[in-house]
Amino acid sequence: MYLRETKRRNADGTTVSYLALAYNERDPATGMPKAHIVHNFGRADLVDQEALSRLVRSISRFLDPADAITASASGQVAVLDSRPMGSAWLAGQLWERLGIAGAIAKVAAERRIDAGLVERVIFSMVANRLSVKPLSKLAGCTWVRRRAFIDGLTDVSDDACYRAMDVLIGGIAELQKTVFFSVANLLNLEVDLLFFDTTSTYWETDRLDEELEPDADDKDDDDDEGPPHAALHERGTRAYNSASKDHRPDLPQVVLGMAVTRQGIPVRVWTFGGAESDQVIIKKVKDDLGSWNLSRVIWVLDRGFTSAENRRYLQRGGGHYIVGEKLRGDSSEAALALSRPGRYHVVEGNLRVKEVRVDDGTMRDRFVICHNPERALRDAAIRGEILAHLKDKIASCDAMSATKRAEYYGALSTKPTYKRFLRRTAAGKLRIDRAAVAREAKLDGKFLLRTSDESLSAEDIALGYKALYEAERGWRDTKSTIDLRPVYHHREDRIRAHVQLCWLALLVLRVAEVEVGDTWRNIRNELDRIHLVTFASSQGTVSQRSELTPRQREILSALKLAEPPRFYDFTPAPEPPGELEAPVVL
Incomplete structure (x- = not known):
């Protein structure tokens, strides 16, 4: 017609x-x-022009938005808004698929609050962590309102963000367990090997828990008067740590622990006090995951957790471990393992391994010596540069007085790089320790592993430990891509809630990377070329996404996701005053 x-x-x-x-x-x-x-x-x-206009509007109510806009294309069209939508939309789809939305809604429903709104607010904070420039909670509210596409949420306040964080941390134990099993079933995760690593971070505050008001997060910091740093020591969850890995001993620290699968999927994240011992950390981590009734698990940890007490605790309940041993430590077993003869065989690339036995007792451990020839050459080259610098520094010290030479030796000894190869003769002269150089040369390109498991081959042990890189990569992405810092929260529960938001963001990020086979940076950059454009015509307003590129379709296909809807929020133009009930007269 x-x-x-x-x-x-x-x-x-x-x-x-x-x-x-x-x-x-x-x-x-x-x-x-x-x-x-x-x-x-x-x-x-x-x-009658008005009669024709009423007829068009009446027909438009029954049309697809695309057809309605096309029908009015001959009129004037005004572009009202345009914002990237692709990465946030993809994150939302994975959020639903992984069961995170349902788990949060279940936790929130127990609080007698708007569970749907809380879930959307939490997702908006996670989506912001995944954006090009993660922001504070306050700035994130403006981001949601003006720059982001969060399906089902067009505006949010900072107060709503804080309340949602309180709900999140209040039910985090149940949420973590629910999300883990949902993700494990969906992705068929292999949890026979769990990699654990820790890092530390700091917060932009000069006060500890005792000096804070209950709602300190909701107030301006400018009027706060905290005690001088000298009066602050290890109290509360956050402690000032002179051994800060971030080189910020002036700020309160927390220790974060992360367990990931061999695919790099983060299973769970913990927050510990800034000066917590590794024994307390290991006990907490093993007990928490033990309550999930997982099947046989082998823990993979770096050299920082290799104490006998930690190893014994990991073996409780049939557990096992693969840990790195310090090559230059005080362990007599490690020294004995390194001295045992044996033949290397190639595992992959430049990695060679050999297994040695130290003790034939019932509680014996297996040791695997790994050797990388390329790394050995690099170690030798670095040592050569160090020795050359050291030789230059001590070349003229023979002419010094005994007192000056002793002071100079003390100054050089403060640098571990030099101290390792420096010695004093009986006459007090400074010389390069050739015996130490020979000992170091024997360790070039090597690292030593220790395991309690008898079923794994030496190759599996070496490759398993090599995959500990996934946990370390998780921390790098958390601190760089997701921007764990800076954070200005003061309350302990809000700090822990912020860490869990970063964990949820890392979980979504890593699932996307594993399924697509590309980095989140590349995925996000490609998908954020998809824009949601809102424009108005005489027939009303509509939000329409841009057309998809072949690469965008490849990403969605890899994730088994349908294309985003083409149209959102079609709102017909209102009837002119006095014509709401006017019939269309032909």
């Missing part, structure tokens, strides 16, 4: 147009289309 215009020439030579509502039908006799008139509107210059 269409609007048909016919023209007639009058006797005086003028032309008059007539409008009619018509449709075509093929004549069975001639096979030619024939117009059938449904209604005559009369002369085009005398037609």
Whole structure:
């Protein structure tokens, strides 16, 4: 059906147009289309324009948004807004698929609050962690309102963010367990090996828990008067740590622990006090995951957790471990393992391994010596540079007085790099320790592993420990891509909630990377080329996404996701005043 215009020439030579509502039908006799008139509107210059407009609006209510906009394309179209939507939309789809949305809604429902709103607010904070520039909670509210696409949430306040964080941390234990089993079932995760690593971070505050008001997060810091740093020591969860890995001993520290699978999926994240011992950390981590009734698990940890007490605790309940041993430590077993002869065999690339036995007792451990020839060459080259610098530094010290030489030796000894290769003769002269150099040369390219498991081959042990890189990569992504810092929270529960938000962001990020086979940076950069454009015409307003590129379709296909809806939020234009009930008169 269409609007048909016919023209007639009058006797005086003028032309008059007539409008009619018509449709075509093929004549069975001639096979030619024939117009059938449904209604005559009369002369085009005398037609009721408002009646035609009402007819168009009435029809538009039953059209697809695309057809409605196309129908009005001949009119003026105004672009009202445009914002990237691709990465946030993808994160939202994975959020639902991994069961995170349902788990949060379940936790929130127990609080007698708007569970759907809380879930959306928490997702908005996670989506912001995944964006190009993660922001504070306050700035994130503006981001949601003006720059981001969060399906189901167009505005949020900082107070709503804080309340949602309180709900999150209040039910985090149940949430972590629910999300873990949901992700494990969905992705068929292998949890026979769990990699654990720790890091530390700091917060931009000069006060500890005792000096804080309950709602300190919701207030401005400028008027706060905290005690001098000298008066602050190990109290509360956050402690000032002179051995800060971040080189910020002036700020309160916390220790974070992360367990990941061999695929790099973060299972769980813990927050510990800034000066917590490794024994306390290991006990807490093993007990927490033990309550999930996982099957046989082998823990993979770095050299910082290799104490006998930690190893014994990991073996409780049938557990096992693979830990790195310090090559230059005080362990007699490690020294004995390194001295044992044996033949290396190649595992992959430049990695060679050999297994040695130290004790034939019932509680014996297996030791695997790993050797990388390329790394050995690099170690030798670095040592050569160190020795050359050291030789230059001590070349003229023989001419010094005994007192000056002793002081100079003390100064050089403060640098571990030099101290390792420096010795004093009986006469007090400084020389390079050639015996120490020879000992170090024997360790070039090597690292030593220790395991309690008898079922793994030496190759599996070496490759398993090598995969500990996934946990370390998790921390790098958390601190760089997700921007764990800076954080200005003061309350302990809000600090822990912020860490858990970063864990949820890392979980979504890592699942996307594993499924697509590309980095989140590349995925995000490609998908954020998808924009949601809001424009208005005489028929109303509509939000429409841009067309997808072949690469964007590849990413969605790898994740088994359908294309995003093409249209959002179609709102027909309001009827003119006084015409809400006016019928369409033909």
